[in-house]
Structure formats: structure tokens, C-alpha cells
Amino acid sequence: MQILHPWTGSLQEYEQSLSDPDRYRPGHCPQCQAQQALIGHGFYIRTLVDCGWDGAIRVRRYLCRLCQRTVSLLPQFALPWLRFSVTVISLFLSPVSSKA
Numbered sequence: 001m002q003i004l005h006p007w008t009g010s011l012q013e014y015e016q017s018l019s020d021p022d023r024y025r026p027g028h029c030p031q032c033q034a035q036q037a038l039i040g041h042g043f044y045i046r047t048l049v050d051c052g053w054d055g056a057i058r059v060r061r062y063l064c065r066l067c068q069r070t071v072s073l074l075p076q077f078a079l080p081w082l083r084f085s086v087t088v089i090s091l092f093l094s095p096v097s098s099k100a
């Protein structure tokens with residue numbers, strides 16, 4: 001399953017935060033409610049289009065020792081059902097100034 005991670009920093013800051021698995025490690029399993037911290041389980045890669053960025057980001061993945069299911073921490077700017085990030089979409093939605 002995927003947990004939406006309320007990330008407010010930049011993509012670069014997000015990449016840097018990935019080097020520390022303890023920083024956002026879930027303290028319990030959201031799928032079986034095991035009251036023990038999940039263990040780091042590497043990353044998966046997903047594509048993302050953002051302003052000045054069209055490439056892949058790493059998404060941190062954790063594993064529950066009890067139910068053996070994985071939980072990935074998807075940053076908020078890469079909503080699961082969207083390849084385009086929220087930033088780009090908001091640009092499309094911005095009102096266009098008109099001289100008429």
C-alpha cells in the first residue's frame with residue numbers, strides 16, 4: 001500500500017531526506033496494526049514531471065515483519081494516480097490574462 005507523505009520541501013530536499021531511513025519511518029504497520037516499527041525495504045522508482053524536472057524519483061519502501069507486506073511513502077507532490085505533479089497541474093489551471 002502507499003501512504004501519502006505530506007512533503008512540503010523541494011524535490012532536491014526530498015532526495016536528500018531519502019538517505020536517512022529513520023527520518024519518516026512508520027512506527028507501526030497500517031495494514032495489520034502491528035505495534036512495531038517497519039524495517040527499511042529499499043526504494044522503488046517512479047516517473048514524475050515537475051517544473052524543470054522530468055525524470056524519476058525514488059520512493060522509500062518499508063516492510064512489516066509481521067504481515068510481510070510493504071508500505072511505500074509516496075511524497076505528496078507525486079499523487080499515486082498522477083504522473084504530472086501538483087505543481088504542473090496548478091500551472092495549467094492558472095487563469096490566463098486576457099486583453100479583451
Ligand SMILES: [Zn+2]
Pocket residue numbers: 029030031032033034064065066067068069
Ligand atoms: Zn503488518
